[in-house]
Amino acid sequence: MSLFFVNILDGLVMGLLLFMLCSGLTLIFSMMGVLNFAHASFYMLGAYFAYQISTGIGFWPALIIAPVVVGVLGALVERYGLRRVHQYGHVPELIFTFGLALLIEEVVQFLWGKSQMAYEEPSALAFTAFSIAGNSFPAYKVFMIFVAMGIFLVLLYILTKTRVGMIIQAALSYPNTVQNLGHNVPLVFMGVFGVGTAMAGVAGVIAGPVLGTFPGMAFQLGSIVFVTIVVGGLGSLWGALIASLLIGWLQTFAAAYNVRMSDILISLGLERPADLAESALRDLWTLTLPQIGPILPYLLMVLILIMRPQGLLGKRET
């Protein structure tokens, strides 16, 4: 039972982290129609910048500075890259962000090398917050939950209580109509892109010490992020939240419980083949839950697409 509780918290950390990326991605997609393939690359930049800054002046300043730098970079990308490609249509835009993701990974390798950085949580948080029956829960993860929740609340406040939030909401419910509202649309776009990438940056700063800071981190999380927003329903913020938590827990629980396929098959009354190495079904017999954990989000996506093509909470059919 205590392991279950720890897994609930671990899954929550993972889910909230995913949501920090998904929410920015969803906002950008809903307003501009662009799915930013390089979104997770900004998350990676957040981690690397934070690492670099924290070696100089410590973790806490990095927590503020790194996301700001990432956000400014994001805004510049929108202003000088995306806006130029926009005239060619959505698919070339997507190709542009894909190229950007490739380039950022190469630049990161160029500047920091291929190996993992020694980016660790601040010593102030390097203690065990509590432990239940031998399962300890680090304070840093508690801190992550608070940061993610805080960002979520700020986002909620901006979206529901401010003027800019109103425009964004209008854009969410009626895509392609913001142009008619008479606001400075290019500036709003640049701002949304900047804020969205900055949020990815924050996620990078706080996730770097836990998930590792290495050149492959963008792609590792990035493809899960895309799966999440397809599952949640493209353009739906609440859908993204639900799907993030769902996938967070799915992955955590799959990794924690060593359910073996052979046990299931035997309990079903099947007999284990004697010469397993020769059997064509040998992979089925040796399968374990932690082994298939990483592919569960993709399986979920395929199932959702077949049974509910618009995603969990999406209105538009995908």
Added chain:
Amino acid sequence: MTTSADSPLTAGTRSLVPLSSAMPWIIATVVLLALPFVFPSGAGLTIMNQMAITIVFALAYNMLLGQGGMLSFGHAVYMGLGGFFCMHLLNWVENDGLWLPLPLLPVFGGLFGLFFAFLIGGFSTRRAGTVFAMISLGVGELIAACSIIVVAFFGGEEGVSGDRTYGPEVLGVDFAQQSEVYYLIVCWMLLSTLAMYLFSRTPIGRITNAVRDNEERAEFLGYSQRHVRWISFCASGFFCGVAGALFAINLEILTEENLNTTQSGIILLLTFLGGVGFFVGPIVGAIVFTLLQTVLSLYTEIWQLYLGILFLATVMFFPNGLTGLMAMHIPSWKAGRLGLLMRPYAKMAVPALAFVFSAAAIMEILFHAREASVGSEEMTLYGMTFNSHGYAPLVIAAAVAAASLYLMKQIAPSVREAWSEANPVRGDS
């Protein structure tokens, strides 16, 4: 016709050379048959084999991207699956005495690719654009991840390997020699290219273009946009499978690397580099990319960084790719005014090359300074040996880069002038 605002994806299937006549095909065949006599070395054959396989794959990929407006991020899967299946076929030929002449193997690779494209296309082609792209990525990741779990089919980390020489001999050839394999691959490449070209001229091929440009209109002409996309997806899957089979024949081993996302990314990159709006675009892309990859990786460790920059620059500034750049010059060539452009181009080339080399020098020096182990601070670049940790080389490279950039700005107006002179705007008739 090729203004810069032309979206590369809605541009018609223009052809640089009139592929509908037999001449280009005959010339290509003769050249391909003669190439092994020009480059008889093993390395030459290796590169040419790789190029030919990439051409098939890139053309199949462009059936979706260029012809159908569908951006796939997981297309290596169909090539990889076809290849793995063919590896198993080869092993059955070797161990179980299955009768299958090697030249027929690509048919089965193609059918296997087609089968998977049929399954996955069933739900992924429901929509085009962003949604299709996302689903293709997810499915690609899923199958790539499965390749580690389903060891029986994918062979785990070491992959599946075999031997191509156990099949029945064809005309006394057992395909042990690399040159024999070259001719086999080239035959299949020509056949596939011709088939894919002809496909674009069939009713379904034309309607694929129509759905790409205006899916709503096509629906009101009796065509289900979803079925049209599904069919072209299947056709693309078939030729990807053929490419996979050729890969299996050539290297006799397939691993997880053949179907992961990196591989899918490379095919997108080189197709776009060549130009997606043209039938020959992917061919140009495959040739240039393979050469670039081979040459650059010989000289520098950060060649992927250069490729990334090149790709992004192409997307931003030349969305019609290399073929588009060439096609831009056709009107002036036909008008006999291409000569007007040669002098300004030559003048521009000097500072442009200087800029490229000096900018590359800056990156190489920085990279060396960070990567080099303690004590080995010497580096050799362009035949010069110097200490990469000093400031002098960096300053010199930066100065050259700045100066050549300045010169390029100075020369640019004269190039623009020559361009408008070579391509006079026709008065309204």
Added chain:
Amino acid sequence: MSAAENLAASSAAIELRDLDKSFGLARIIQNVNLSVEPGERHAIIGPNGAGKSTLFNLITGKYAPTSGSVFMNGQSVSGLKPYEINRMGLSRSFQITNIFPKMTVFENIRCGLLWTMDYKYSFWHLVDRQTDLTARAEEILDQINLTARRNDLAGMLAYAEQRALEIGITIAGGADIIMLDEPCAGMSTSETQYIVGLIRKVTEGKTLIIVEHDMGVIFDLADRISVLVYGEILATDTPENIRGNEKVQEAYLGSAEE
């Protein structure tokens, strides 16, 4: 569809029965009943925002009705996809020019022919080799007077020519029921005359449903007119009677002042 509905269906080319369409809370089409006989030229007029285009989209399958049904030649087509309805013999044009701009004029027409000339999803024919296809496409090009621009990109045509091409694509498939959405919008008087002549010529013997703002065109072309105001049909009658209808005049003048 129940058997009772089937029996009740008339021989009308298009019949709308209690048709309703809402978008969220807005009820755009309210309880519309209409019957268009085979061979009839029927016009739908009404002020802006009356729901004319929505009605078009309901008949052609772009939208599914909220309630009520659409019958075509006595068969219910409610909820069918546009391509399914098209295959049953209904073709439409669009208010905003909707052609294949990056294909040649000839190819545009040919795309309109492929399905009904039984090429469908074929991958064993080469389009350029099919003489019947080429001959028929050229015939239509001749009908719409675009033979001279055969090999030009459709996107390069003048506006009036694009509208003519749009009509050409629409009739190419040989559908019996033709629906034209504001074919004369944004045209000069002489261009309008040209297009009206064209419509008359190419819809000979077919059922025509047309939405148009230009009253000259309507009274010139239509056998009967339906007036749509705020999603409801105010009146359906011959042009003379509509001209004299007080309710119609009131609604039109009223909305014109707004």
